[in-house]
Amino acid sequence: MSEIVLRVENLRTSFFTRRGEVKAVDGVSFYVRESETFGLVGESACGKSVTALSILRLLPEPAGRIIGGKVILEGINLLDISKKAMRAFRGKKVSMILQDPMTSLNPVYTIGDQIAESVRLHQGLPDNMVQPEVISALRLLRIPAPEMRLRDYPFQLSGGMRQRVVGAIAMSCHPRLLIADEPTTALDATIQAQYIALFQEVQKKTQVAIIFITHDFGVVGKMCHRVGVMYAGKIVETAPTRVLFQAPRHPYTIALINSVPRLDRKDERLYSIEGQPPSLMNLPPGCRFFPRCSVSETVCREQEPPEVKVGDEHLVSCWKVK
Ligand SMILES: Nc1ncnc2c1ncn2[C@@H]1O[C@H](COP(=O)(O)OP(=O)(O)O)[C@@H](O)[C@H]1O
Ligand SMILES: [Mg+2]
Numbered sequence: 062m063s064e065i066v067l068r069v070e071n072l073r074t075s076f077f078t079r080r081g082e083v084k085a086v087d088g089v090s091f092y093v094r095e096s097e098t099f100g101l102v103g104e105s106a107c108g109k110s111v112t113a114l115s116i117l118r119l120l121p122e123p124a125g126r127i128i129g130g131k132v133i134l135e136g137i138n139l140l141d142i143s144k145k146a147m148r149a150f151r152g153k154k155v156s157m158i159l160q161d162p163m164t165s166l167n168p169v170y171t172i173g174d175q176i177a178e179s180v181r182l183h184q185g186l187p188d189n190m191v192q193p194e195v196i197s198a199l200r201l202l203r204i205p206a207p208e209m210r211l212r213d214y215p216f217q218l219s220g221g222m223r224q225r226v227v228g229a230i231a232m233s234c235h236p237r238l239l240i241a242d243e244p245t246t247a248l249d250a251t252i253q254a255q256y257i258a259l260f261q262e263v264q265k266k267t268q269v270a271i272i273f274i275t276h277d278f279g280v281v282g283k284m285c286h287r288v289g290v291m292y293a294g295k296i297v298e299t300a301p302t303r304v305l306f307q308a309p310r311h312p313y314t315i316a317l318i319n320s321v322p323r324l325d326r327k328d329e330r331l332y333s334i335e336g337q338p339p340s341l342m343n344l345p346p347g348c349r350f351f352p353r354c355s356v357s358e359t360v361c362r363e364q365e366p367p368e369v370k371v372g373d374e375h376l377v378s379c380w381k382v383k
Pocket of ligand 2: 242
C-alpha cells in the first residue's frame, strides 16, 4: 500500500459566536494515501469545508478556532508550527481548489501571470525558469494551446476552462496533497465528467493525494477511492467506495445512497431524508442522527455510539452495528 500523506486525528473546530459555541467539527479522524482520493461527503453545513479550512489553518479569525486534535503531514503536526511555517506549507505541500473559480482568480491579471506568481512564490525559481513551469502546469490540466492561452484574462475563458486554470495553479507547485472543496458543483454534467476524468489523469501522473469534498454521492462514486460520510460535525462511516455503495452500514449512509437519483430505474421517486440535521450549537446527547433515524433504540438517544471496525478500512459509529 502507498504511503500515508496526511493523517487527521480527532480534529475539533468551533466557532465562538455571541449566541454560543458552534461545534462545526467535533472529533474527526481520517487519513489519505499517496495516489488516493478520499471523499468527504455529507449534507450542507455538516462541517466539510471547516474540516478543509482547519487542515490549511485558514479559518476566519477570531471566531473560528481549532480546539483539539492533530493534522499530520509528512510527520509534522501542522497545528503546532508557526504561521510563517504554515504559509510555506500552503501552496508548496498542500493546495486547495474551491467551488467558484472566480473567487480564486484575479480578474485583472492574465492567467499566465497568475500561475507565474504562484510558481515564483512557492518554488523560488529564477525568472527564465518560470515560463516553462507555467506552460507545463497548463499542459497538465490539458488546457489547449497553452502558449496562447496564458495571455488570456479569466473572463475570456468558459467556466470549465477557468476551473482547469485553478487546477493548474493548485498543481503548479507539485503539492503532495490537494484539497478540492465542491470543485465540480458549479459545472454542468458534461463538463463535470470531463473535470473528474482530468483529475484522475493528473493524479496518475503526479501521485497527489486528494481530499475531495462534495454533497453529491454520484460524484463520490466516480471520483473517490475511499469515503468518509459526515453528519453534524462527525464522520459516521468510512469505507472504500465500492464497499460503501454495496454494503453501507450506517442508517444515514443508507438513506443518502437511497436519495441518489437512479437513471437505471424508471418511475423511481426521489427518496429524501426526513427532518433536519441538529443545530451544531445545541447537539443532542447520544447519536446525532437519532432524531431522523428509523431504526433507533433508547440507547441511541442516551449515549454516543462508539466507532466499530466492521471490515477492512470500514468503520461505523452506530449502536445498531456490531
Ligand atoms: N464563520 C462562521 N461563523 C460561525 N459559524 C460558521 C462559520 N462558518 C461556518 N460555520 C458553521 O459551521 C458549520 C459547518 O459549516 P461548513 O463546514 O461550511 O459546512 P459544509 O459541510 O456545507 O461545508 C455550519 O453549521 C456553519 O453554520
Ligand atoms: Mg462547504
